Amino acid sequence: MTVGHGASVTLGRHQTLQQAAQLLATHGMDAVDVVDECGGSVGRCTWRMLLWAVAHGMDRMMTVEDVLAACSIDGGTEPKEDGTEAPDAKEDSKATAELERLRRELEETHRLAETMKTVLDAAYEGVVVVDGDGVVREINRAYCQFLGIRREDAIGKHVTEVIENTRLHICVQSGIPERGYIQKIYGQPMVVHRIPIWRDGEVIGAIGMLIFQGVSEVYEIFRRLQELSREASRKEKNGTAAPKQEAATSAAVGVERIIGRHPTIAAVKQMIQRAARVPSTVFITGESGTGKEVAARAIHEAGPRADGPFVSINCAAIPEALLEAELFGYEDGAFTGARKGGKPGKFQLAHGGTLFLDEIGDMPLAMQAKMLRVLEEKKVEKVGGVSGTEVDVRIIAATNKPLEEMVRGGTFREDLFYRLNIIRIHLPPLRERKSDIPALIAHHMERLCQQYGVGGKSFSKEAMEVLIGYSWPGNIRELVNVIEWLISMVEGEKIEREHLPAYLSAIQPMAASMSYGGANIADRWKEMVYQSERERIAAALVAANGNKAEAARRLGIHRSTLYEKLKKYGF
Numbered sequence: 001m002t003v004g005h006g007a008s009v010t011l012g013r014h015q016t017l018q019q020a021a022q023l024l025a026t027h028g029m030d031a032v033d034v035v036d037e038c039g040g041s042v043g044r045c046t047w048r049m050l051l052w053a054v055a056h057g058m059d060r061m062m063t064v065e066d067v068l069a070a071c072s073i074d075g076g077t078e079p080k081e082d083g084t085e086a087p088d089a090k091e092d093s094k095a096t097a098e099l100e101r102l103r104r105e106l107e108e109t110h111r112l113a114e115t116m117k118t119v120l121d122a123a124y125e126g127v128v129v130v131d132g133d134g135v136v137r138e139i140n141r142a143y144c145q146f147l148g149i150r151r152e153d154a155i156g157k158h159v160t161e162v163i164e165n166t167r168l169h170i171c172v173q174s175g176i177p178e179r180g181y182i183q184k185i186y187g188q189p190m191v192v193h194r195i196p197i198w199r200d201g202e203v204i205g206a207i208g209m210l211i212f213q214g215v216s217e218v219y220e221i222f223r224r225l226q227e228l229s230r231e232a233s234r235k236e237k238n239g240t241a242a243p244k245q246e247a248a249t250s251a252a253v254g255v256e257r258i259i260g261r262h263p264t265i266a267a268v269k270q271m272i273q274r275a276a277r278v279p280s281t282v283f284i285t286g287e288s289g290t291g292k293e294v295a296a297r298a299i300h301e302a303g304p305r306a307d308g309p310f311v312s313i314n315c316a317a318i319p320e321a322l323l324e325a326e327l328f329g330y331e332d333g334a335f336t337g338a339r340k341g342g343k344p345g346k347f348q349l350a351h352g353g354t355l356f357l358d359e360i361g362d363m364p365l366a367m368q369a370k371m372l373r374v375l376e377e378k379k380v381e382k383v384g385g386v387s388g389t390e391v392d393v394r395i396i397a398a399t400n401k402p403l404e405e406m407v408r409g410g411t412f413r414e415d416l417f418y419r420l421n422i423i424r425i426h427l428p429p430l431r432e433r434k435s436d437i438p439a440l441i442a443h444h445m446e447r448l449c450q451q452y453g454v455g456g457k458s459f460s461k462e463a464m465e466v467l468i469g470y471s472w473p474g475n476i477r478e479l480v481n482v483i484e485w486l487i488s489m490v491e492g493e494k495i496e497r498e499h500l501p502a503y504l505s506a507i508q509p510m511a512a513s514m515s516y517g518g519a520n521i522a523d524r525w526k527e528m529v530y531q532s533e534r535e536r537i538a539a540a541l542v543a544a545n546g547n548k549a550e551a552a553r554r555l556g557i558h559r560s561t562l563y564e565k566l567k568k569y570g571f
């Protein structure tokens with residue numbers, strides 16, 4: 001558009017309807033001449049013409065030239081120069097209503113944008129928003145002041161041109177949130193959070209936050225962590241089992257370490273918080289890999305024993321003959337091969353803390369009787385010992401076996417079952433809380449990439465759909481293993497559908513009653529699952545050179561589950 005000498009305003013023929021409306025509104029005009037590149041008049045744009053275009057559902061981005069042409073083809077609906085020929089009254093009111101709706105929509109958008117800007121500017125932290133290409137779309141006053149730049153100069157530029165050492169554009173590609181990272185800006189270590197913005201399964205941008213007050217706090221947290229780690233190694237030297245590496249490296253504590261917002265998991269988190277407050281025995285059930293140990297640690301960390309040890313023992317992994325010594329310890333010379341000076345048992349090591357009895361359903365009957373006595377008397381007697389020692393231990397037990405059925409079948413003691421089953425927490429299988437899959441993937445991807453020192457990876461929409469569609473029989477452990485495998489196998493930053501193991505894409509049954517090629521689809525499905533699981537197990541055994549413990553780890557299932565499957569598939 002041009003404003004010539006003597007305030008003569010014209011509109012270029014390639015300008016849009018939206019620009020035409022803006023021009024008329026800005027200059028308070030009813031009509032404006034439409035000109036070509038040489039300034040020659042090609043027609044006249046009026047409010048009536050704009051109303052006509054809106055009434056005919058034309059796009060706001062259409063050129064004025066096209067609208068002029070459409071008007072003339074329409075048989076002169078557009079008024080002639082003198083404006084005597086108006087659109088008919090019905091169309092006129094339709095157009096007016098549409099314009100009014102657009103005006104209100106615009107007003108609302110402006111109001112929201114203003115509110116958002118006020119909120120952003122009032123925030124103490126620096127906030128920057130980038131789009132899917134890493135281009136700055138919004139930045140607040142605090143960030144601009146810190147960087148010493150003007151908002152207008154930052155907006156529209158790639159974030160790397162605006163903020164030193166930023167990784168926001170990488171966060172957009174990986175889709176992985178980065179919280180509490182240190183970023184050097186102007187030589188100062190700053191604490192930043194980088195959070196991807198997801199829409200319809202795709203990352204469409206990211207928000208960066210600069211925490212001005214955070215550095216000293218972070219150093220304080222760091223100092224406390226160092227103290228804790230020193231404490232842990234002191235305890236390890238004294239014989240207390242160190243927590244798993246995963247738990248030690250994770251900053252999350254208590255229910256924080258449980259990822260997921262599905263209602264079933266939200267209810268579990270509530271139960272955990274309640275259970276943490278009381279000393280009663282907790283009994284956790286759920287399929288293998290659903291996070292029973294994670295839940296047990298969360299209870300320990302959220303309760304008053306958090307400063308005490310968390311000791312875990314897998315009752316299925318220890319041969320029957322050694323289980324008693326592992327649990328209660330042994331005296332010097334208690335049996336052939338016993339360590340000189342004896343050894344404390346898990347109960348003693350957990351004194352003042354929590355003992356997690358995993359796979360309790362696999363505990364032999366004879367051992368169950370001894371366990372019941374210890375739980376009732378709160379005293380343990382070492383193998384080869386003569387007197388008992390008092391222990392103050394909170395018990396959390398877990399199993400993936402149907403313990404009630406085992407009680408009925410006589411393979412699990414009823415009295416021990418009731419002694420354990422005081423607070424019951426059931427962890428749902430992953431297939432029943434699929435909405436948590438993206439968050440679990442993001443969490444473990446970030447954790448593992450940090451652990452391996454590699455850059456983050458993101459999933460294509462198709463790959464994510466496959467991961468969400470799969471039934472995850474090995475639950476979260478299987479998911480973690482798939483992520484670990486992908487991190488080491490995929491070179492690039494984007495994980496595509498074809499990078500995923502083939503068994504994840506197997507067709508799901510649509511309806512059990514449907515038939516396909518004469519065979520019942522549910523039977524075909526079962527057969528396919530059977531085949532694919534058999535192949536996966538065979539592949540894992542080959543990859544692990546026949547080592548069953550390693551194969552079970554690769555498959556994300558417990559060793560005892562692998563043995564059952566080996567039997568089932570006739571290996």
Ligand SMILES: Nc1ncnc2c1ncn2[C@@H]1O[C@H](COP(=O)(O)OP(=O)(O)OP(=O)(O)O)[C@@H](O)[C@H]1O
Pocket residue numbers: 246257258259260286287288289290291292293294295358399400440443476477480557558
């Ligand atoms: N809610 C969760 N959020 C994040 N990670 C989880 C969650 N639950 C489980 N995991 C991860 O899944 C894996 C398996 O968890 P865990 O060992 O607690 O399962 P489990 O039910 O005790 O398995 P099993 O019955 O075989 O002993 C671990 O890598 C753990 O970090």
